[in-house]
Amino acid sequence: MASVDTSSSSGAPPLREADAWDAVLTSPAPGQHVAQLYTDREFLARGVSRFLGEGLRRGEAAVVIATPLHWRAVARQLDVDGLSVNEFARRGQLIVRDAEETLSTFMVDGDPDRGRFRGVVGGLVDGAQAAGYARVRGFGEMVDILRHRSLEATIRLEELWNELLVERGIALLCGYSLDTFDPKIYRGLLQRVSATHSHLIPVEDYERLERAVARAYDDVFGGGDTVGLRRAFLQYYARPAAMPDAEAVILALREFVPGSADALIASARRHYDEAA
Numbered sequence: 001m002a003s004v005d006t007s008s009s010s011g012a013p014p015l016r017e018a019d020a021w022d023a024v025l026t027s028p029a030p031g032q033h034v035a036q037l038y039t040d041r042e043f044l045a046r047g048v049s050r051f052l053g054e055g056l057r058r059g060e061a062a063v064v065i066a067t068p069l070h071w072r073a074v075a076r077q078l079d080v081d082g083l084s085v086n087e088f089a090r091r092g093q094l095i096v097r098d099a100e101e102t103l104s105t106f107m108v109d110g111d112p113d114r115g116r117f118r119g120v121v122g123g124l125v126d127g128a129q130a131a132g133y134a135r136v137r138g139f140g141e142m143v144d145i146l147r148h149r150s151l152e153a154t155i156r157l158e159e160l161w162n163e164l165l166v167e168r169g170i171a172l173l174c175g176y177s178l179d180t181f182d183p184k185i186y187r188g189l190l191q192r193v194s195a196t197h198s199h200l201i202p203v204e205d206y207e208r209l210e211r212a213v214a215r216a217y218d219d220v221f222g223g224g225d226t227v228g229l230r231r232a233f234l235q236y237y238a239r240p241a242a243m244p245d246a247e248a249v250i251l252a253l254r255e256f257v258p259g260s261a262d263a264l265i266a267s268a269r270r271h272y273d274e275a276a
Helices: 021-026 041-057 068-080 085-090 099-104 114-130 142-147 151-168 189-195 206-220 226-236 245-256 258-274
Strands: 033-037 061-066 094-098 136-140 171-176 199-201
Touching: 021 033, 021 041, 021 199, 033 041, 033 151, 041 061, 041 068, 041 136, 041 171, 061 068, 061 099, 061 114, 068 085, 085 094, 094 099, 094 114, 099 142, 114 136, 114 151, 142 151, 142 171, 151 171, 151 189, 189 245, 206 226, 206 245, 206 258, 226 245, 245 258
Parallel strands: 033 171, 033 199, 061 094, 061 136, 136 171
Antiparallel strands: none
């Protein structure tokens, strides 16, 4: 899609298709907070290993709070990439904790307690920095576990993470087991999750998503200027986070023409799957 002027929007800047998920993850700025959606565990493992692995290579520490199943997949990918998980852990550069167990240590009456969170999670960051690693990257899945119980508690946990990221100069990647082509997530869930992050990675193939969404707009709004319609949506939609244009125009449609959103998402899924 052509470049679009978003100066009238109060939201995050667009994430161009050239800035694929790999580029977002390799050199994160301090305080950067990325949400990666996935249905394929191997895509999650590739994204997390790219994010953590590049940091480890640069002498940064990594704090991982993940499910055992997903950590095993990430560790395998790091090994394929030539990085020794055991060696990084031995010298304190890599700290790994179980997501469910860690979450349970700071929850009080169904909500994350700020003081306990800072003591537990902040303590992990302190441990990495005390080992001599000033820069830290983190990967977490506690929010994905918590969202099945309470969206409000999930958003609160993301806000606590954001406080810590800014204070300590950490970059964080969160994994969310959400299907980008599930219309239910566009009824508030994805909007609220995105608003607590700096970047959203919705799929693995941005160009494929762009083509699928463009064709879906033709299907739903055929006979008109669908390119111009998407440009108008991008101009006036306040993105909650940096994301591909194709994802932004799905969210924009949900906001501006909600009655057409489900049909467009279903069409986009069909075109995306057909192009696999």
